[in-house]
Amino acid sequence: MLGLLLLSIAFSLIAQGLVQLYFKKYSKVLNSRGITGADAARAILDQNGLSNVRIERVSGTLTDHYDPTANVIRLSDGVYDSSTVAAVGVAAHEAGHAVQYGVGYAPIKLRSAIIPVTQIGAKLTTPLVLLGLMFSWGQLIDLGIILFCAVVIFQAVTLPVEFNASGRALTILRDSYILEGDELDGARKVLIAAALTYVAALVSALISLLRLLALRGRRR
Numbered sequence: 001m002l003g004l005l006l007l008s009i010a011f012s013l014i015a016q017g018l019v020q021l022y023f024k025k026y027s028k029v030l031n032s033r034g035i036t037g038a039d040a041a042r043a044i045l046d047q048n049g050l051s052n053v054r055i056e057r058v059s060g061t062l063t064d065h066y067d068p069t070a071n072v073i074r075l076s077d078g079v080y081d082s083s084t085v086a087a088v089g090v091a092a093h094e095a096g097h098a099v100q101y102g103v104g105y106a107p108i109k110l111r112s113a114i115i116p117v118t119q120i121g122a123k124l125t126t127p128l129v130l131l132g133l134m135f136s137w138g139q140l141i142d143l144g145i146i147l148f149c150a151v152v153i154f155q156a157v158t159l160p161v162e163f164n165a166s167g168r169a170l171t172i173l174r175d176s177y178i179l180e181g182d183e184l185d186g187a188r189k190v191l192i193a194a195a196l197t198y199v200a201a202l203v204s205a206l207i208s209l210l211r212l213l214a215l216r217g218r219r220r
Contacts, residue, residue: 008207012200018193023062026086026186027078035178037079037091044095044172045073053098055080064090066097068112073098085179089187092173093194096165105164111157118154121147129212138216145212152209155202162198166191 035043038055045053058064058074066073073094079087100108125148132140170188173179179187 008200008204011203012197015193015196015200019062019190019197022186022190022193023086023090026089026190027082027084029085029183029186030083031085031088031179031183033178034083035088036081036083037075037087038081039083040088040173040178041073041075041091041095043176043178044092044169045098047172047176048099048102050098050102057081062090064094066094066101068098068101085183085186086190088173088179089169089190090194092169092178092187093166093191096168096172097161099168100161100165105161107157107160107164111154111161114150114154114157117147117150121150125151125212129215133215141212141216145209145216148205148209148212152202152205155198155205158198159195159202162195166195 041055045051045055052071054070054072056072056074057080058076060076061078063076064074064079073091075091075094079090097108125144128140128144128147132138132142132144170184170191173187174184
């Protein structure tokens with residue numbers, strides 16, 4: 001189990017390193033059309049009948065996200081008004097999430113629905129398991145494990161959501177000639193590297209679940 005945990009940590013570090021590597025690399029490559037991240041996101045939204053979705057700037061690095069509750073895409077300083085390949089790829093990905101909501105993409109609806117349970121599970125699993133161990137109360141451990149299963153399900157559902165958003169983004173970037181050739185390949189590398197971080201998160205969650213189950217088995 002320790003070996004799996006170490007492999008999970010290593011995989012996570014590698015995935016995060018690749019994101020930083022490719023984002024930094026393609027943040028130095030300007031796209032030939034001079035299109036900024038905000039321009040690309042706006043073009044994708046408008047093409048999909050989502051002119052009501054706003055685009056705003058947010059501080060930080062790689063803090064880009066789509067907020068469905070406010071119906072707004074928030075792009076970081078290095079993406080919003082940057083005309084690099086990396087900026088356009090990241091912005092297009094976030095626009096892809098808005099399109100998912102617009103077309104009623106089922107996995108993203110499921111992910112949104114289980115967020116409250118996931119947050120509860122993430123906060124209460126450890127206290128419940130520790131209390132169950134301290135007082136030899138197996139039911140508390142079981143409850144903690146059940147709640148943590150919501151975290152695992154959330155991470156599992158996140159994978160198709162993220163890969164689909166990137167796929168939508170790359171398809172539109174290609175079909176609209178926003179990016180071409182090596183530029184499109186660069187954006188693809190940035191988005192694939194980002195997707196690997198979600199794979200790493202799922203692997204980590206699964207290993208944590210196995211550890212909890214093994215702990216429960218030993219207590220019995």
